Amino acid sequence: MKYEQTIILNNGKETFIRNGDESDGNVVFEIFNRTHEETDYQLSYSDENSIEPEQEAQFLKEKALSPNETELVAIVDGKIVGIAGIEPVGKKYKVKHRAEFGISILKDYWGQGLGKALTKACIQCARAAGYDQLELSVVAGNDRALSLYRSLGFVEFGRNPRGFNSRISGYQEVVYMLLEL
Ligand SMILES: CC(C)(COP(=O)(O)OP(=O)(O)OC[C@H]1O[C@@H](n2cnc3c(N)ncnc32)[C@H](O)[C@@H]1OP(=O)(O)O)[C@@H](O)C(=O)NCCC(=O)NCCS
Numbered sequence: 001m002k003y004e005q006t007i008i009l010n011n012g013k014e015t016f017i018r019n020g021d022e023s024d025g026n027v028v029f030e031i032f033n034r035t036h037e038e039t040d041y042q043l044s045y046s047d048e049n050s051i052e053p054e055q056e057a058q059f060l061k062e063k064a065l066s067p068n069e070t071e072l073v074a075i076v077d078g079k080i081v082g083i084a085g086i087e088p089v090g091k092k093y094k095v096k097h098r099a100e101f102g103i104s105i106l107k108d109y110w111g112q113g114l115g116k117a118l119t120k121a122c123i124q125c126a127r128a129a130g131y132d133q134l135e136l137s138v139v140a141g142n143d144r145a146l147s148l149y150r151s152l153g154f155v156e157f158g159r160n161p162r163g164f165n166s167r168i169s170g171y172q173e174v175v176y177m178l179l180e181l
Contacts, residue, residue, distance in 0.1 A: 001019060001063070001064070001066060001067065001068070001069065001070040001125050001128070001129060002019050002064065003017065003018060003019045003070060003072055003121060003124075003125055004016075004017070004018045004019075005017050005018075005121060007113075007117045009076075009112045009113045009114065009117070010111075010112050010113040011112050013076060013077070013112070014076075015074050015075060015076050015114060015117060016074075016075040017072055017073070017074050017075075017117060017118060017121050018072065018073060018075070019063070019064050019070050019071065019072055019073075020060040020063065020064070020071045020072065020073045020080075020083065021060055021061060021064045022057045022058070022060055022061040022064075023057070024057070024060055024073060024080065025053050025054065025056040025057025025058075025059075025060055026053045026056075026057075027080045028056055028060060028071070028073065028080065028083055029049075029051075029052075029053040029056040031080055031081070031082070031083055031104065031106065032046075032049065032056070032083065032104065033046040033049060034046075034106060035083075035104035035105065035106060035107075036049070036104070038106070038107045039107070039142075040139075040166050040167075040168050040169065040172075041138070041139045041141075041142045041145065042104065043137075043164070045167065059071070063085070067129065068088055068099070068129040068130070068131070069085070069086060069087045069088065069129075070085055070086055070122070070125045071083060071084075071085035072084050072085060072118060072121055072122060072125070074105070074114050074117065074118050076109060076114070081105060081106045081108075081109040081114070082103070082104065082105035082106065082109060082114050082115075082118055083103070083104055083105075083118075084101070084102065084103035084104070084118040084119065084121070084122050085101070085102055085103075085122065086099045086100065086101050086122050086125055086126050086129070086131075086134065087099065087100055088100075088131075089135065097131060097132040097133060098131065098132070098133045098134075098135055099126050099129070099131040099133070099134050099135070100134075100135050100136065101119070101122055101126070101134050101135065101136045102136070103115060103118055103119060103122075103145075105118070110144065111144075115144070115145070115148045116148060116151070116152070119148060119149070119152055120152065122134070123152065123179065123181070126181055127181050131181055132180065132181055133178055133179070133180055133181060134154075134178065134179045134181060135176070135177065135178045135179075136149065136154065136176075136177050136178075137163070137174050137175065137176050137177070138174070138175050138177065139163075139164060139172045139173070139174060139175070140159065140172070140173035140174070140175050141172070141173075146175065149177050149179075152179070153179050154177040154178065154179045155177060155178060155179070156175055156176065156177050157176050157177065157178055158175075158176045159173055159174065159175050159176065160173065160174045160176070161173050
């Protein structure tokens with residue numbers, strides 16, 4: 001899906017949010033790995049990332065052309081500093097009304113409103129794509145993310161006490177949330 005919007009952040013700076021495309025492959029690959037090293041809240045570790053930058057470029061190209069998937073990038077001072085996207089839960093009739101959301105922002109750029117701006121942009125894309133529901137999962141201790149999602153209307157619908165098994169802290173409870181669109 002195509003998307004473009006400029007937002008003024010809490011600190012007065014501008015961010016340009018747009019869909020990623022083929023030419024962003026290397027940078028998005030790097031951001032994905034860095035953000036997966038900076039916290040223990042993601043689903044995977046950077047050493048488990050099995051795709052190469054060329055495959056990332058292809059993935060972004062396909063997303064840009066897709067009618068119901070997108071991978072957005074947030075640009076501050078000319079640099080991509082965050083990524084967020086939506087994808088369908090499945091293609092079958094019974095689940096194709098549901099989309100999944102994911103987001104990662106470089107730690108240096110947290111707390112400026114980028115998370116909110118990227119999440120709102122993904123909600124807009126999910127509505128435009130015709131989904132009825134946007135879903136996510138989040139580690140119970142990820143207060144910043146939980147606060148962000150609640151502030152945008154996501155509600156909890158369940159928890160898995162041993163949802164993730166962290167290399168650092170052992171089991172992590174995972175919270176499931178949804179937003180009716
Ligand atoms: C979660 C994440 C996307 C939030 O991004 P961000 O740019 O810091 O978010 P924002 O600046 O838009 O702030 C979001 C909300 O969190 C709140 N917040 C900030 N710090 C907080 C803290 N320590 N505890 C609780 N809430 C906090 C803010 O007040 C804001 O709410 P408000 O706008 O209603 O005031 C970002 O921290 C991130 O990428 N983390 C690592 C990856 C990750 O956890 N992804 C989510 C997996 S589900």
